[in-house]
Amino acid sequence: MTPGPLLLLAATTLVAGIVIGPRARSAWLANTLAGALALVAAAILILLGGPVWEWRSVFLIGGEPLHFRLDSLSALFLALVGVVGGASTAYAHEYWSDRDRPHSAPQGRRWSSAMLLSMVTLLLSANGLHFFIAWELFALSAYFLITLDRGRREVRAAGWLYLAASHAGTVCLFAFFAALASRTGSWELGPMREHAELAPLFWLALAGFGLKAGMFPLHIWLPSAHANAPSHVSALMSGVAIKMGIYGLVRFSGWLPVSAAAGWTVAGIGAVTALLGIAFAFAQNDFKRLLAYCSVENIGIILVGLGFALVAESQGASLSVWGRLALAGALLHVWNHGLFKSLLFFGAGSVLHTTGTREMSRLGGLWRAMPWTAGLFALGALAISGLPPLNGFVSEWLVYLGLLDAVTNHGSAAWAAMPAIIVLGTTGALALASFVKAGSMIFLGSPRTKPARLAHECGPWMRAPMLALALGCVAIGLAPAIFWPTVARAVGVWQPAWTGIDAPAPLFALGWVQLSLAALACAAVAALWWQARANGLRRALTWDCGYAVPTAHMQYTAGSFAGIGAGWFAWILQPERRLHRPRGLFPTDAIRLERIPETVLERVIGPVASVIMRVSTAVRRLQHGHLHYYIAYLLMGLSALGTFVALGSKP
Amino acid sequence: MMSFLEIVLRVAGWLVLAPLLPGIINKVKAWVAGRRGPPVLQLYYDLGRLWQKGVVLSTLASPGFIAGPAVTWVAIFGAAMLLPLGPAGAALSFRGDVLLLIYLLALARFCTTWAALETGSAFEGMGAAREVSYAVLSEAALITAVLTLSVHTGSVTLATMLEPAAGAGAALLGAGLFCVLLAENCRVPFDDPNTHLELTMIHEAMILDHSGPPLAAILHGAAMKLLFFALLLIEAVVPVGTLSPFAAAATLAASVLAVTVAVGLVESLLARLAFRRVPLLLTTAFLLCLFALLVAWKGGAA
Structure with missing residues (x-):
């Protein structure tokens, strides 16, 4: 079977979704889920080793014939679009329902179909022009999804920032595709490594695509867009769009x-992105911003893998086989991050849905009201911290292994690989700290405010997608060798010299270790629980060193938890503090507020932009509508030119 | 492939011998202070007693409060199984197992801090915040130490990496790893296991609310972790893997004893550092490992 009919089915359902989305709610849901399934099925056909699917048509768009191609590399991303797209569709059915949001929910359905369709087109396009058009449509539909709740000012600001940043990237990509087409004489895309003169174009692609991926320092749009978008959109953005x-x-x-x-x-950019991304994440008090910055970190890890693969390739692909491991790790991390980050955003959405706040320090103790969300969030937190036996560890392990092999090869790459490994290790420890903080502040302890006390569990339509994604995390973690061939095929497409789908032997060992570790952990938990019950379980107040009436406000907050670690990064975090000390004999109030600005945006781009605006305003005074002044400008300009020419003509 | 008997012996060795170490440390401390001190086997009695005791759960705690110590224990046990014991090798060895080892320790940390924060107490919050923050530096030091061994031996398998030890940079690496040992096991000068002031503790503050079998699991896990770091330190410095089995066993036993006594002496002779100085000492440990890495790199290139 070829993926053609499945892709046609998916395209039909997504186009139909744009049309029927605003009106028929249930039909749209069934329709989009079917489309997502078809996408996953088509991707699986290719990933299981099917031949590359190509489809050409005489039908012209923009003067270019349609040309679609699906190979293992695009199928890898297509599967992610299908899985996360489907999950987000089901989640939105309850999270952003017509009952709560009569105006934006119907529009949201239309735009999410449009976004999925444009992403699929983007992945399939083998023509530069169509790739670019799909890219732009994808950016625009994402804008409309981010600003679904546009009654709120910060949502509009975040959407505007996204749109502006996105188009700065589009300018780079426009230049990239135009230059590519003019140098090669055709819009057709495909392997063109023999054209050595095209090498400088990669810098344009790095700026354009890197901005969308959220690499540091081009990530400025990402935190506010992901935090302010509805959570199913955040999941889609973080899991797939970047x-x-x-x-x-x-x-x-x-x-x-x-x-x-x-x-x-x-x-290098990847290492910096990973470390600074997670440093910013650790310091956040808003849990969706924390998740957003953590996406920046994970993009960094992926870029480290890709960067070292490029280095290995430039040193001779057949010699530096370690590059294959680094790239495979990076590609597997694309999947893994898509799974657990969407899971975490869904969990965050459930919390936001019932409590209405994104401040971690206003929550607490939610596990009792929402045990499913708490458990699944904890699983996601374990996975994203890269801990065994879940999937995050597998991909990070592959990247690490690639880098360690580069070190033991004693080549020139070792000089870069050693600091990269240390940075990745530090990043991992900080990621763990961030997710212990997020999970515990939201779900553990006692509720700090009234909304947290009145929280309730999310319904089945929100729970099911989370369960499905969690299942994916566990599956990749426990049976990594099963997923290896798919990633290995994608690596083979990227660099034919690295073809070969045999899983490295340690991957099997790792799979068994992860499996037995999981089994042992379950057994240990059961044994300890059983022994504790047999001896007698008694509930009592938290001991708290003998304090008799602890209140919820005496708990540690998110800010104090991150205090030590954030202090080390104060040079880049630039926290803004407002301190109001208690005064007098009977102090009535004391406040300590802390805000972590988006440093690059507010301390670098903001001031530069305001200078530009000031200069522009000053220059604008020259234009005022008085004709005689304009004539005077002309005369002045002409006489200046005349003087210039007269001076220049003298020998 | 390991025989069944060998695995049983290895597991039993780890489970039975580990609680000896805290006993020795306490004996050394008592000896320096001129006291008689608790018996060396005190922790065994404590573990036996705790395993039989009932559990008082905080009203705020979720099932994670009991699952946390269990998973922590399993993670440390898993790391112990990956550690090769001189010529006897590891229970399980594969390429890249060293990374699994580091991340298992991280898993233990995640579960300990998660269980600590279940109680909603500020003391546990403080302990957990310190634990995860200082671990950033000690993990950097540990991973640099791993890199050193990896560069020195050209391998990423623990059994091969630890066989010839660190060579020229061994002294630097040993000093760095000893600091990491003290930090990761929450000993003086990073943490004081015996203080009566919860405000100044790290590990003990995190387990204030645990009781009964979960506390037993935590204490046993902590003892295994101490033994684990002692063995890692020794094998990184002394080429135990090249000795004959008998000599290796004797060396390991003597060195573990030496490290334990050293920990006890440090604890007796040094005061706990102020918390703002802890990062400095950990950075020093990282730098020591980094210099060892540079030495190994030059040695490897020559």
């Missing part, structure tokens, strides 16, 4: 010749 930037980078670094410098740069 991966389109990664797709662009992986795709074009595989097709174009890439200089060695580009590989070093991507790896």
Whole structure:
């Protein structure tokens, strides 16, 4: 069977979804889920080793014939679009329902169909022009999804920032595709490594795609957009949309010749992105912003893998086989991050849905009211911290293994791999700290405010997608060897010299260890629980060193939990503090507020932009509508030119 | 492949011998202070007693409060099984197992801090915040130490990496790893296991509300972790893997004893550091490991 009919089915359902979305709610749901399933099925056909699917048509769009292609690399991302797209569709059915949001829910359905359709088109396009058009449609439909709740000012601001940043990236990509087409004489995309003169174009692609992926310091749009979007959209953005930037980078670094410098740069940017992304995440008090910054971190890990693969390739692909492991780790991390980050955003959405706040320090103790959400969030937190026996560890392990092999090879790459490994290790420890903080502040302890006390569990339509994604995390974690061939095929598309789908032997060992570890952990929990019950369980107040009436406000807050770690990064975090100390004999109030600004945006881009605005305002005074002044300008300009020419003509 | 008997012996060794170490440390401390001190086997009595005792659960605690110590124990046990014991090798060894080892310790940390925060007490919050923050630095040091061994031996399998020890940089690496040992096991000068002031503790503050069998699991896990770091330190410095089985066993036993006594002496002779100085000492440990890495790199290139 070829993926053609399945893709046609998916395209039909998504187009139909745009039409029927606003009106027929249930039909749209069934329709989109069917489309998502068809996408996953089509991707699986290719990933299981099916031949590359190609489809050409004489039908022209923009003067170019349609040309679609699905190979293992695009199928890898297509599967993610299907899985996360389907999950987010089901989740939105309850989370953003017509009852709660009579105006924006119907529009949301239309735009999410449009976004899925444009992403699918983007992944399939083998024509630069159509790729670019799909890219722009994808960016626009994401804008409308982010601003679904546009009654709120911060949502509009976040949407505007996203749109502006996105188009800055689009300018780079426009230049990239136009230059590519003019150099090669055709809009057709495909392997063109033999054209060495195309190598500089990769820098344009890095800026354009990197902005969408959220690499530091181009990530400025990401935190506010992900935090302010509805949670099912945040999941879609974080799980899939930013991966389109990664797709662009992986795709074009595989097709174009890439200089060695580009590989070093991507790896370096990746390491910086990972470390600073997680430092910002750790310091956040808003749990959706924390998740958003953590996406920046994970993009960094993926970029480290990709960067070292590029370095390995520039040093001779057949010699530096370690690059294969690094790239495979990066590609598997694309999947893993898509799964657990969507899961976490869904969990965050459930909390937001019932409590209405994103401040961690206003929550607490939610596990009792929402045990499912708490358990699944905890699983997601374990996975995203890269802990065994879940999936995050498998991909990070592959990246690490690639880098360690680079070190033991004693090549020039070792000099970069050693700091990268240390940075990744530090990043992992900080990610753990961030997710212990997020999970415990939201779900553990006692409720800090009234909304947290009145919280309730989410319904089945929100729970089912979370369960499905959690299942994916567990499956990849416990049986990594099963998923290896799919990733290995994608690596083979990227660099034919690295073809070979045999899983490295340690991956099997790792799978068994993860499996037995999980079994042992379950057994230990059961044994301890059983023994505790047999000895007698008694409930009592938290001991709290003998304090008799502890209140919820005496608990540690998110800010105090991150205090030590955030202090080390104060140079970049630049926290803004407002302190109001208790005064007098009978102090009535004391306040300590802390806000972590988006440093790059507010301390670098903001001031530069305001200077530009001031200069523009000053220059604008020259234009005032008085004709005689304009004539005077002309005369002044002419006489200046005349003087210039007269002076210049003298020998 | 390991025989069944060998695995049973190894598991039994880890489970039975680990609680000896805290006993020795306490004996050394008592000896330096001129007291008689608790018996060396005190922790065994404590574990036996705790296993039989009932549990008082905080009203706020979720099932994670009991699952946390269990998973922590399993993670440390798993890490112990991956650690090769001189010529006897590890229970399980594969390429890249060293990364699993580091991340198992991280898993233990996640579960300990998660269970600590279940209680909603500020003391546990403080302990957990310190634990996860200082671990960032000690993990950097640990991973640098791993890199050193990896560069020195050109391998990423623990059994091969630890066989010839660190060579020229061994002293630097040993000093760095000893600091990491003290930090990760919450000993003086990073943490004081015996203080009566909860405000100044890390590990003990996190387990204030645990009782009965979960506390037994935590204490046993902590003892295994101490033994684990002692063995890792020794094998990174002394080429135990190249000795004959008997000599290796004797060396390991003597060195573990030496490390334990050293921990006891440090604890007796040093005061706990102020918390703002802890990062400095951990950074020093990281730098020591980094210099060892540079030494190994130069040695490898020559």
